[in-house]
Amino acid sequence: MVSGEVATAVDKRLKNISSQANQIRDIVEKLRERVEDGELATGSGISFLEVKHHTMLSYITHLAYVTLLKLHGKQIEDHPAIMNLVEDRTVLERMRPLEQRLKYQIDKMLRNT
Numbered sequence: 045m046v047s048g049e050v051a052t053a054v055d056k057r058l059k060n061i062s063s064q065a066n067q068i069r070d071i072v073e074k075l076r077e078r079v080e081d082g083e084l085a086t087g088s089g090i091s092f093l094e095v096k097h098h099t100m101l102s103y104i105t106h107l108a109y110v111t112l113l114k115l116h117g118k119q120i121e122d123h124p125a126i127m128n129l130v131e132d133r134t135v136l137e138r139m140r141p142l143e144q145r146l147k148y149q150i151d152k153m154l155r156n157t
Contacts, residue, residue, distance in 0.1 A: 054111060061104055071154065072097050078156075092146065096139055103132035 075093065106128045113120050120126055143150070 051115065054115060058108060058111070061108065065101060065104055068097065068100065075153065092139070092142065093150065096136070096143070099132050099135050099139075103129065103136065106132065 072093070106125045109125050110120055110123070110129065113123065113125070
């Protein structure tokens with residue numbers, strides 16, 4: 045049964061996405077705590093990570109929603125969630141060159157958490 049295999053594969057992928065989102069949330073939470081404790085200066089740099097974090101969570105949420113619509117056989121053409129996915133993806137792609145320039149500082153902050 046092909047639809048059962050597809051549903052199982054989608055379920056597995058959604059669990060994987062959920063697991064990765066939880067890992068990202070834990071890392072960001074540790075960084076947030078360090079910022080609130082005054083351990084990390086927030087004058088520059090941390091807002092970039094916050095934007096990336098929120099954009100990635102938004103992208104994952106919209107992707108899961110579109111997947112749910114497709115599983116239920118709904119039409120997704122001209123659906124607002126598709127436009128949100130495009131917007132989130134564009135933001136993430138435009139952030140990539142800046143992230144590469146900041147990679148060393150970001151890695152250093154993540155190692156210290």
